[in-house]
Amino acid sequence: MKILSEENITHVGDKFRIEPGPRVLKAVATPELLDNSQTALHYALEINDTPEGEDPRPGVDALGETIELGKEMTYLDWTGVQQGREGSLVFYAYELDDMTKAEIKARTSEEGVEPEDQTIWRELGFYETHDDALSAVLAKGA
């Protein structure tokens, strides 16, 4: 079983891969959390990237939900990764899997044309270290 590192992705056989990325976190939105020292700039109550003359648009979290003070938000810890904050960088494990019937249906056109490629990289989880992710993938049967 071949393990191949390519830039930032580790391929484990043909059907598994490990890739580093920011940890997913959930927390109640507060002015302190939304400060740029804590979370990335795009996690904000308002985003000022609208055309000139238009009102700013509401900021959204990682799930596309509007960010509101006092409401739980989901965010990726990009700031923590760039600051080198311990625990911010984790290792995502993925498995190349066949799509379910529902997933194929969601990817079928209105004319009834199904996708040619009916596989999807499915997230198995994220792990504290690369070795933890590799162990999980190997235990899955890579």
Place this chain on the structure above:
Amino acid sequence: MAFLNDNTLDNGLSALKAAADRVYINSSEPATYTAASSTVALGSKNWGAGNVFPAAIAAGSPSGRKLVTAAITDGAVSGTGTATHFSIVTSGSSRLEYANSLSSSQGVTSGNTFSLTAADIRLPNFGG
């Protein structure tokens, strides 16, 4: 700013302009290249390397330098759902270059096309 890969912080906007080749729309914010291009992908536009940002690097506002993405009018929707984010990748290096929320969420239908207006990607100067 939204997420910008360290490769761009280290090598500048020129590296991003030369390498990036695809834009995806996503059902949530992708944390990795794999998530952007597969797990949460709802559609894509393959520009080819060097064409995601057709114009020269320009002055950013209020500071710094910026690239502007090409507007998309014929992106291919591959999955029915609600697109909330978009991402830019360099597929040849399996690298997620940039990710940000859409100006507004879009309901998309597989087999249709999607449009995206041009977006600025700015590296600010000191102080923002």
